[in-house]
Structures are given as C-alpha cells and as structure tokens.
Amino acid sequence: MSGARWSIAQIFLVPVLNFAVIAFGLVSAPLGDGIWDQASWIALAVPHHRFLHIPALRASFVEGAGVRSDVDVIGVAILVPDTSVPFAGGVSARKPRHSPPHKRNVRGNMTESTVDTLAPSVAAPGAVSPRKVFWATWFGWMLDGFDSSMYAYILVGALSELLPASGIEPSKANIGIYGGLLFSIFMLGWACSMVWGWAADRYGRVRIMCWTVLVYSLFTALCGLATGIVMFALFRFVAGFGIGGEWAAGTPLLQESVPENTRVRLAGWLHTATPTGLFLAAAVTLAIGSTLGWRGMFLLGILPALLIAYLRSNIPEPERRAAHEQPSVAALFAGDQARTTWAAALMMACIIFGLWSSNFWAPTVISTKLFAAGATPAHAQEMGAVAGLITNVGTLIGCLLVPWLTTWLGSRRRTAVLFFVGGLISVVVSYEVAIEWLDSLTLFMVLLPVLGFFTNGVFGLFTIWLPEMFPSALRGSGSGFAFSMGRVLGAAGPTLIGALAARTGSFPLAISMLSLIYIVGLPLIALAPETAGKPLAR
Structure with a gap:
C-alpha cells in the first residue's frame, strides 16, 4: 500500500469501522437493502478510504408452492485505504478517487432491479426503504x-x-x-x-x-x-x-x-x-x-x-393500500x-x-x-x-x-x-x-x-x-x-x-x-x- 501512511489512531479506527459495517450488514442485509447506504455515510467520515464488497453468503427462501427468492444473508463491506491519496494527519488531501459504482442484481420472486450500491438510497414519492x-x-x-x-x-x-x-x-x-x-x-x-x-x-x-x-x-x-x-x-x-x-x-x-x-x-x-x-x-x-x-x-x-x-x-403511505376505496365494515361479515x-x-x-x-x-x-x-x-x-x-x-x-x-x-x-x-x-x-x-x-x-x-x-x-x-x-x-x-x-x-x-x-x-x-x-x-x-x- 505505497503512498498510504498510517497513524496509531487510524490503525485502531479501521478495524472498528470494519466491525461496525459488518454488524450493519448482519442486521440490514436480510431486509433487502444491504449495507450500502450505511457504508456511504461511513465513507464520508473516513474520506481517504473506499469499500470492497464481498457477497459472502446467499441463501434461498422458499415460500409455499415453490416460490423462491435468493437474498444476501451477509454482504460484507471492508473499509480499505485508497492508496492514491496520502493518509496522514497534516497532509493536504487531494480529492478522493472513487471507482465506478458497483452494480448488483437483486432478484425476487416477482421483480428484478439493479441497485447502485454505493449511492445513498433515495425513496421515490410514495415509496420508502x-x-x-x-x-x-x-x-x-x-x-x-x-x-x-x-x-x-x-x-x-x-x-x-x-x-x-x-x-x-x-x-x-x-x-x-x-x-x-x-x-x-x-x-x-x-x-x-x-x-x-x-x-x-x-x-x-x-x-x-x-x-x-x-x-x-x-x-x-x-x-x-x-x-x-x-x-x-x-x-x-x-x-x-x-x-x-x-x-x-x-x-x-x-x-x-x-x-x-x-x-x-x-x-x-x-x-x-x-x-x-x-x-x-x-x-x-x-x-x-x-x-x-x-x-x-x-x-x-x-x-x-x-x-x-x-x-x-x-414513512409515507404504502402504494399497495387501496386509498380510493371506502372501507365498509359490513363487508367483513x-x-x-x-x-x-x-x-x-x-x-x-x-x-x-x-x-x-x-x-x-x-x-x-x-x-x-x-x-x-x-x-x-x-x-x-x-x-x-x-x-x-x-x-x-x-x-x-x-x-x-x-x-x-x-x-x-x-x-x-x-x-x-x-x-x-x-x-x-x-x-x-x-x-x-x-x-x-x-x-x-x-x-x-x-x-x-x-x-x-x-x-x-x-x-x-x-x-x-x-x-x-x-x-x-x-x-x-x-x-x-x-x-x-x-x-x-x-x-x-x-x-x-x-x-x-x-x-x-x-x-x-x-x-x-x-x-x-x-x-x-x-x-x-x-x-x-x-x-x-x-x-x-x-
């Protein structure tokens, strides 16, 4: 890692942040969003680093009559120094170099979408994470x-x-x-x-x-x-x-x-x-x-x-809700x-x-x-x-x-x-x-x-x-x-x-x-x- 000089604080900081990112992954990955929105704001706090994505484990979930979806159970993001930038206190920093956003496909039992995993997620009107x-x-x-x-x-x-x-x-x-x-x-x-x-x-x-x-x-x-x-x-x-x-x-x-x-x-x-x-x-x-x-x-x-x-x-109202329908309690009976x-x-x-x-x-x-x-x-x-x-x-x-x-x-x-x-x-x-x-x-x-x-x-x-x-x-x-x-x-x-x-x-x-x-x-x-x-x- 030529060009990267490590301080004592940074030596301790990076493993701690790695642990935090992995912990976020364990909690968030099964929910369908992965850990990338968390990884984005951690990257802002450590500007001379980038993330490597390791899709460590995928699992199949079968619901009922053969309906199947594959999901990331653990998607690990490892925080590593960006060697193109000096990494030491007191050194003026150049603008960090970022590789093109990593794309991953998320397949479900009904839809397939491509997610920009490095960009913070933005909820569309009427939709939310x-x-x-x-x-x-x-x-x-x-x-x-x-x-x-x-x-x-x-x-x-x-x-x-x-x-x-x-x-x-x-x-x-x-x-x-x-x-x-x-x-x-x-x-x-x-x-x-x-x-x-x-x-x-x-x-x-x-x-x-x-x-x-x-x-x-x-x-x-x-x-x-x-x-x-x-x-x-x-x-x-x-x-x-x-x-x-x-x-x-x-x-x-x-x-x-x-x-x-x-x-x-x-x-x-x-x-x-x-x-x-x-x-x-x-x-x-x-x-x-x-x-x-x-x-x-x-x-x-x-x-x-x-x-x-x-x-x-x-939290917005869900799109699936039939807002145009006036509910009748009598219909329950x-x-x-x-x-x-x-x-x-x-x-x-x-x-x-x-x-x-x-x-x-x-x-x-x-x-x-x-x-x-x-x-x-x-x-x-x-x-x-x-x-x-x-x-x-x-x-x-x-x-x-x-x-x-x-x-x-x-x-x-x-x-x-x-x-x-x-x-x-x-x-x-x-x-x-x-x-x-x-x-x-x-x-x-x-x-x-x-x-x-x-x-x-x-x-x-x-x-x-x-x-x-x-x-x-x-x-x-x-x-x-x-x-x-x-x-x-x-x-x-x-x-x-x-x-x-x-x-x-x-x-x-x-x-x-x-x-x-x-x-x-x-x-x-x-x-x-x-x-x-x-x-x-x-």
Whole structure:
C-alpha cells in the first residue's frame, strides 16, 4: 500500500469501522437493502478510504408452492485505504478517487432491479426503504411491549399502595383479585381499539399509527400519577386502547410497504419487537426499578411519543393500500369473508386467553412463592423480572423461526396446530408439574423459554397470517377486529386466574386449568383460509 501512511489512531479506527459495517450488514442485509447506504455515510467520515464488497453468503427462501427468492444473508463491506491519496494527519488531501459504482442484481420472486450500491438510497414519492418501514413499525411495537409488560413487574408495589388509598386491604388474595381485574380492564381497552383498524383503512396507516402511539404513551405515563384504584384503572383502559390500535395500523403498513419476496420474513420478525420490549421492561426494572419505584416506571411510558416525529417525516403511505376505496365494515361479515373474520377473531381469542392466563403470570408466581418463603419484596420483584427475561428468550426464538417453520411445514394451518398443542403441553408441564407437583422453582425457570416459545411465539405466525386473510381495503379493519375481538373474549383469562387462585389458593393450578383453551382453538384453525405461497391480496 505505497503512498498510504498510517497513524496509531487510524490503525485502531479501521478495524472498528470494519466491525461496525459488518454488524450493519448482519442486521440490514436480510431486509433487502444491504449495507450500502450505511457504508456511504461511513465513507464520508473516513474520506481517504473506499469499500470492497464481498457477497459472502446467499441463501434461498422458499415460500409455499415453490416460490423462491435468493437474498444476501451477509454482504460484507471492508473499509480499505485508497492508496492514491496520502493518509496522514497534516497532509493536504487531494480529492478522493472513487471507482465506478458497483452494480448488483437483486432478484425476487416477482421483480428484478439493479441497485447502485454505493449511492445513498433515495425513496421515490410514495415509496420508502423496506428497512425503514420495518424498523419504524418494529420500534412502535417494541415500545408497546415495554409499556404493557411493566405492569407485571410492578404489580405488587403499585397495588400495595393504591388498594389502601382506596380503602381496600392489600392482602395476597386482594392483590390477586384486583391484579387480574386490572389486567382485564387493560385488555378491554385493547379490545375497544378495533376502531383504529377502520380508521387506518380510511385515513391512512401512518397517520393513525402516530395517534395510537401518542395515546398509549401519554396514558401509560398518567398511570404513574394515579391516586386511587379507580383512576389507575381508567388510565390503564385508555393506554390499552392506544396500544391495541398500534398493531392494527402498523402491521398492514409493513406488509403493504415491503417487496413480496421479503414480506413473510419481515412480518414474522416484526413480533420479535414484543419480547424485546419485555426484555427492556425487565432490564429497566432490575436496573432502576427499585430507585424509580412503580410511579417512576410508569412515567417512563411517555418516551414512545418521540417516535411520532420520525414516522411523520420519514414513512409515507404504502402504494399497495387501496386509498380510493371506502372501507365498509359490513363487508367483513358478508359471504365467505364472514367465516374468515370470525375464525380469525376466535383463534386470536384462544391464543390471547392462553398467553395472558399463563406467560405473563410467571413473574407473579415466582414473586409470590419467594415472598411467602421469606424473601424480601425487592428480591422477589427482581427474580420476577429475571423470570420475564428467561421467558422472552423462548419468545424471541419462536418469532425468529416462525417464517421458516411456515415454509418447512408448507402451511399456516399446520404451523398453528404445532403452536396450539405446544402451548397446552408447555403450560401444564411448567405450572402444574414443576410448581404444583414438584415444587421446583429451578425446573420452572428452566422450562420458561419453552413456555415463551409456544404461548407468545405463536403471535409471530398471526402477524404474517392475519393481514393475508383480508383484502387491502379491509386489511386494517379485519386484522384490527380479529385482534381486538380476540382480546374481548381473552380478557376473561386474567380475571378468571385471579378468582380461581383466590378460591383454590394456587396460581399454578388455576393457570393449568385454563390452558385447556388451546384445545378449544384447534377446530377453528380448519375454518381459516390457507394463504401459504400466495401473494398479499390487493
């Protein structure tokens, strides 16, 4: 490399930037954009360097009946010195020499395009980078997960203060009853959010998504200012109303904005945002929960509002959306579409009922048992947060694997059967066997990733499947109705858990009894349309 003189700082800088570029590639390449827009601005920061592209690995993704697309899994860009320019501090630099832009073909199952990989990507009017849409919707849903899961970690602390303020004794039984009731109120607010789906069809995905983020962030923060149980319940209801709408607007936005050859993967991966939000809530609880207290934790819920400015300025409406069509909610319940709508809603009811009656009670079960064994409330709360982290490892793995599971099984229906049966078995073994029969918290903790894989990972499947069941003009309304009506029916789960636990004296027994809901859901799968291998309906 004649003509290039290296300083000590540059010797360390280049490997660091190489690592950063490779890391960007690992994250961005599967999203269809590669790493070149990131590489461009890194090159601006290091003006006497150029990039060498190494297409290290390509993989085939088969969706349904032989539809195939080849994608770069890892496209590595290595930062190397441009030897035509002196590379030393204090030397006046000539204009860097750049080789002609490297061209690469991106082949999908429907289109072929040539991408100038060194030029920064510029979105055409009405179009935007799939990567930007994915991360915008992903962050919105991740912050949803953070807001909605905080309650499970600070439930005991919040009710220990709010119940006496409302003239109610904060006994173990009352905390179980009111904790379940407040879960149900939150989910009823979530259920009432079906109106957001209709609004997203009529007024636009992006605009409505912004409103939902504003509502849930504001009212989550207000929960931290509640002075009694009634005020707290009201704020939780409205926060749930906003959180439920974010899914109804954001999921169609993603599916309609990305190329068909990456749609299934990105839709499945979108639900990884939920366990990430749960990870974040658990981590924040462990790190600063005892310092902030339950009120401070809820006040953190205002932070998602910062996402609104990015959405409004960077994400346009998808071109696939049938903006000229005026949606009619009645069309959801006419002809063959009616069977699809009700099958979707009832399946969602089963998995929501199962999730909120099992997975989200794990921190409470552990905290209660440890507290009863003489542990301090702080230690019991910390171990509950650890349980949440462990459970979410399984959820994250489940969501990442869902696109490949649907491809391997060749059917959305068969994938749903796998998750329903796995959900039933994992709940009974984790709660009834490990806790109730063997009284082993250690075994219970070991089984939590399996529990998370089946009871929460299944939502990665429905993030793919639900929007595929409805045409564009009804996609927000249909998906929103199915998810929201599922919450209406599933909202009974937490209340029943609290009531059964108070009657039987055992959370694990109550949770295991209600896991039979997965058996109820199996016949409903056959009523839903099989959409594997088919493009998104217009």
